Amino acid sequence: MKKDLSSQNMDAVLQDFLGSKPSMETLKPESQPADTQEQQEKASEAVLEQAGEAVPEQTDKTPQVVRRISGKQRRASLEEYKEAFLTVPSIEDRKPVFLSRSTRDALDRIVRMFGERRMSVSGLVENIARQHLATYGEDIEAWRKL
Incomplete structure (x- = not known):
C-alpha cells in the first residue's frame, strides 16, 4: 500500500529512515497555514536541541533535488x-x-x-x-x- 506523499514529505521520510530525524511524528502536513507550520518547525527544532541532536540548517525552503547517477x-x-x-x-x-x-x-x-x-x-x-x-x-x- 503506497502513500501519496509530497516531495518535501518524502525527503523527511528519507531523513527519518536514515536516522536524521527522531521519528515520523515530526512530519508536518503542508495544508497548514505558513505561520503555524513555522511555529511547529521551531518547536520540533527546540525538541531536537533539548535531545542533544544537531538541527540541520536549511537556508532556503526549496526541496533538495536528488540526482541519479548513470x-x-x-x-x-x-x-x-x-x-x-x-x-x-x-x-x-x-x-x-x-x-x-x-x-x-x-x-x-x-x-x-x-x-x-x-x-x-x-x-x-x-x-x-x-x-x-x-x-x-x-x-x-x-x-x-x-
Missing part, C-alpha cells in the same frame, strides 16, 4: 577507485598490521570483487595508507609542529 558515471568512478586503491603495489620491508575480523572481511570482499589476480588485502591497505599520507602529509607535519 551507469556510465558509476563505471567511471569504479575505474578511478581501482586505479587509486586496487593496483598491485610493490611492498618492500614488510611489517605486520592488525585489523579486526570484520574490517578484514570487508576489505577481502572488496579485493575479491574488484581486484586483479595478484591483489591482496595487504596491497589494498598499503594503497589506502599511501593515499592518506599523500593527502594529509603536509597537514600532519604542520600539526606536529604545533
Whole structure:
C-alpha cells in the first residue's frame, strides 16, 4: 500500500529512515497555514536541541533535488577507485598490521570483487595508507609542529 506523499514529505521520510530525524511524528502536513507550520518547525527544532541532536540548517525552503547517477558515471568512478586503491603495489620491508575480523572481511570482499589476480588485502591497505599520507602529509607535519 503506497502513500501519496509530497516531495518535501518524502525527503523527511528519507531523513527519518536514515536516522536524521527522531521519528515520523515530526512530519508536518503542508495544508497548514505558513505561520503555524513555522511555529511547529521551531518547536520540533527546540525538541531536537533539548535531545542533544544537531538541527540541520536549511537556508532556503526549496526541496533538495536528488540526482541519479548513470551507469556510465558509476563505471567511471569504479575505474578511478581501482586505479587509486586496487593496483598491485610493490611492498618492500614488510611489517605486520592488525585489523579486526570484520574490517578484514570487508576489505577481502572488496579485493575479491574488484581486484586483479595478484591483489591482496595487504596491497589494498598499503594503497589506502599511501593515499592518506599523500593527502594529509603536509597537514600532519604542520600539526606536529604545533
